[in-house]
Amino acid sequence: MKVEITIDRERCIGSGQCVHLAPQTFDQDDRALAFLKAPPGEPDERTLRAITGCPMAAIALKVGDTTVSADELRNWVTGLRSDDPLVELIGWSSESHHELREAMAAVATTGGDPSTMVELAQAHLAEEDGAYSTITELVDAALVEAFEADRRQIVQALDALGQPEPEGDPKRHDRSAIELAAALEEHIRLEEAVLFPLALAALADREASRC
Structure with missing residues (x-):
């Protein structure tokens, strides 16, 4: 995107x-x-x-x-200072992003077993399910749908890695691992640059309106 x-x-x-x-x-x-x-x-x-x-x-x-x-x-930095549970969840996501990037780098560098990357990606998506329902209430629904489409690409890559490697295509899992890493990198980039700041901005505006 x-x-x-x-x-x-x-x-x-x-x-x-x-x-x-x-x-x-x-x-x-x-x-x-x-x-x-x-x-x-x-x-x-x-x-x-x-x-x-x-x-x-x-x-x-x-x-x-x-x-x-x-x-x-506007005011997304103010949102970062909030004690709303969403802020804590976004903080967790940032730590998860760091772990995912390390696992992705290991696969890219060594071409080794992507199992750690797969496990972290699955845990990340599961934890995000609750966050996205909250974020949907704060930002434009069309924007959230765009990110949901991005998440679906990750799920598809995870599903491909979970299937037995087809006969005659011994490199299929290697390609699926590369596709998963690319989808994760895009997902992380857009969350950090766009979705989270927007959600925090909306949260800050909501808190300001209560004052």
Whole structure:
């Protein structure tokens, strides 16, 4: 799933706030209008702050066909300070991501047994089931569906690895392990860069409205 940063240059007033907050991602032309440095790369915390800090809300994040506005990203750091159970679960997911990446790297480096990666992936998906039902209440349902489709690719790769290796195709499990690692990497990347920050932003907004 493609993640893009977009700038509405007709709305931009040249305040330079985005360049100040994320100079590695944004710059200004001779009219002081913002533009993206090429390539902008994966949006990190500083870039997300720049998106939410634009005084004209001229910068947005596009995930697939869904555009995520600055308002939807705002205050996600505040959400991180919440004592809501979702924050704890996202913290667990981050630790799980680290373990998965180590297992994926081991398979990629040695081409060895993918069983550890498979076990961690299964545990990760099982734990996420509860999280996704909560996240669905906080962010756009269409966006959650896009991530659910991503999860289904992981399940398909896990199913393929669980089947006996067909005769005449001794490398089938090796290819399935590579497909699983690729699907997991995409899943982790999109969760960390988009879904979790959006959920935390929505959580922060919900808490602010209660004050």
